[in-house]
Amino acid sequence: MAREKGDCLAQAEQMTPTPQAEHLDVIRILGKAGGPMGYMIRDFLHRSDVPFEWIELHSEEEARTKAGVSGLNDSRLPVCIFPDGTRLECPTIRQIIEKLGWFHDPSRSEYEVAIYGAGPAGLSAAVYAASEGLATIVVERSAVGGQAGSSSRIENYLGFPRGISGAELAERAREQACRFGAEILVGREGIRGEFLPGKGVGYLADGTKIVARSTICATGIEYRRLGLAGEEKFLGAGVYYGAGASEAALCHGNEDVFIAGGGNSAGQAAMHFSRVARTVNMVLRGPSLKDTISQYLLDRILSFNNVRVMTDSEVSGLEGDETLEAISITNRLTGDCRRFATRWLFVCIGGDPRTTWAAEVGILRDEAGYLMTGPDLLRNHQRPPGWSLDRDPYYLETNMPGVFAAGDVRHGSVKRCASAVGEGAMAVTFVHRYLTGG
Numbered sequence: 022m023a024r025e026k027g028d029c030l031a032q033a034e035q036m037t038p039t040p041q042a043e044h045l046d047v048i049r050i051l052g053k054a055g056g057p058m059g060y061m062i063r064d065f066l067h068r069s070d071v072p073f074e075w076i077e078l079h080s081e082e083e084a085r086t087k088a089g090v091s092g093l094n095d096s097r098l099p100v101c102i103f104p105d106g107t108r109l110e111c112p113t114i115r116q117i118i119e120k121l122g123w124f125h126d127p128s129r130s131e132y133e134v135a136i137y138g139a140g141p142a143g144l145s146a147a148v149y150a151a152s153e154g155l156a157t158i159v160v161e162r163s164a165v166g167g168q169a170g171s172s173s174r175i176e177n178y179l180g181f182p183r184g185i186s187g188a189e190l191a192e193r194a195r196e197q198a199c200r201f202g203a204e205i206l207v208g209r210e211g212i213r214g215e216f217l218p219g220k221g222v223g224y225l226a227d228g229t230k231i232v233a234r235s236t237i238c239a240t241g242i243e244y245r246r247l248g249l250a251g252e253e254k255f256l257g258a259g260v261y262y263g264a265g266a267s268e269a270a271l272c273h274g275n276e277d278v279f280i281a282g283g284g285n286s287a288g289q290a291a292m293h294f295s296r297v298a299r300t301v302n303m304v305l306r307g308p309s310l311k312d313t314i315s316q317y318l319l320d321r322i323l324s325f326n327n328v329r330v331m332t333d334s335e336v337s338g339l340e341g342d343e344t345l346e347a348i349s350i351t352n353r354l355t356g357d358c359r360r361f362a363t364r365w366l367f368v369c370i371g372g373d374p375r376t377t378w379a380a381e382v383g384i385l386r387d388e389a390g391y392l393m394t395g396p397d398l399l400r401n402h403q404r405p406p407g408w409s410l411d412r413d414p415y416y417l418e419t420n421m422p423g424v425f426a427a428g429d430v431r432h433g434s435v436k437r438c439a440s441a442v443g444e445g446a447m448a449v450t451f452v453h454r455y456l457t458g459g
């Protein structure tokens with residue numbers, strides 16, 4: 022592939038963007054409908070803004086002739102064919118990252134700032150830190166862009182009056198951070214940290230160690246599950262978390278799509294699918310969308326005559342053999358339960374932070390697991406227990422000096438793209454103060 026996502030140092034030296042036009046061809050993915058691995062790959066490539074073609078195999082014959090496997094149940098599916106002819110059979114995301122040339126180890130033995138998470142907050146922190154000359158590394162366990170990367174169109178982000186797809190916004194931010202010299206490791210997960218004054222060590226799941234003088238945690242939130250039997254089995258095979266930006270092209274005009282949730286991400290999913298599906302059915306626990314969704318989205322949703330809103334309702338059951346075939350929806354007021362045939366359920370019911378690593382090292386969290394920072398750490402004007410410095414924690418600083426939190430992972434954050442970006446930038450200002458001993 023022409024674009025070198027992981028090789029940020031090389032990009033910074035060239036200082037030239039690598040536009041999509043340089044792709045001579047696209048990655049072709051051949052697989053059967055409803056295969057979870059096919060979905061994971063499509064989702065990763067879509068969020069990474071890498072062009073691909075999904076070729077759905079409908080018969081044993083097609084599996085043999087098009088994909089070169091023995092049949093639709095061959096475990097080598099899905100098959101990915103790269104523009105240079107390389108064939109990967111049922112690849113992991115890590116193998117795809119490696120094939121794209123994005124897999125790199127840290128180039129330095131120590132950084133001035135290590136940022137965990139490359140959603141809007143982490144990418145913004147990377148842009149500001151690297152542009153201000155700090156040796157910066159970003160660790161992202163999946164694709165860059167975070168939740169925003171899964172949005173089909175962000176319409177309320179400053180400067181984009183006609184909206185911008187989350188994947189494009191993320192790709193632009195990634196390129197910007199790299200041009201300033203930030204290193205971005207994708208497909209790598211931070212799992213543990215050790216923090217001493219002036220030195221933090223982050224351990225990644227693959228054993229890589231990252232040493233940095235300061236740390237910004239921008240790991241956002243993880244989608245909440247419905248908690249229904251069979252949910253794991255249907256993940257990527259009919260049940261999807263988030264707005265499913267990569268999937269709309271596969272949905273046919275005779276299909277009924279269901280969306281659990283009544284917030285802005287559910288509203289975006291509804292708008293997106295209303296253009297391709299026969300009906301879009303929003304299933305919400307509350308009595309109305311009015312209190313949970315932005316007015317501009319509500320107006321749009323109401324203007325589509327194929328969008329239905331099922332209030333006071335929740336998804337109560339999932340059915341199907343290998344893939345989702347039907348769901349049950351229960352009315353919370355009457356207890357009435359109805360069954361609907363569908364192969365599309367998008368779950369947009371918010372998320373929770375994954376911050377057990379923080380509790381393990383004594384970083385304070387609220388009851389829901391969000392990281393406490395700045396003024397929220399003060400109780401009756403008292404600094405947090407164990408705080409050793411002769412100043413209060415900075416606004417985005419945790420109770421561990423030099424460890425900051427930005428974006429959705431932070432207690433009291435606003436859960437918007439723009440505020441995550443703002444906090445990422447702001448965190449860098451405090452990093453500077455911390456590093457200069459202020």
Ligand SMILES: Cc1cc2nc3c(=O)[nH]c(=O)nc-3n(C[C@H](O)[C@H](O)[C@H](O)COP(=O)(O)OP(=O)(O)OC[C@H]3O[C@@H](n4cnc5c(N)ncnc54)[C@H](O)[C@@H]3O)c2cc1C
Nearest residue numbers: 138140141142162167168169211241286428429436437438
């Ligand atoms: C479908 C959808 C549509 C949305 N639309 C809008 C909109 O139109 N306007 C708006 O303002 N907001 C919107 N939002 C909300 C907005 O996207 C979030 O508020 C924003 O993305 C938060 O940014 P963040 O960087 O704090 O966290 P996230 O976006 O959650 O990013 C966190 C990143 O950290 C990574 N990560 C997590 N743990 C680790 C780890 N241990 N190691 C390494 N990496 C890790 C994750 O993979 C992720 O990439 C939308 C959200 C969704 C889900």
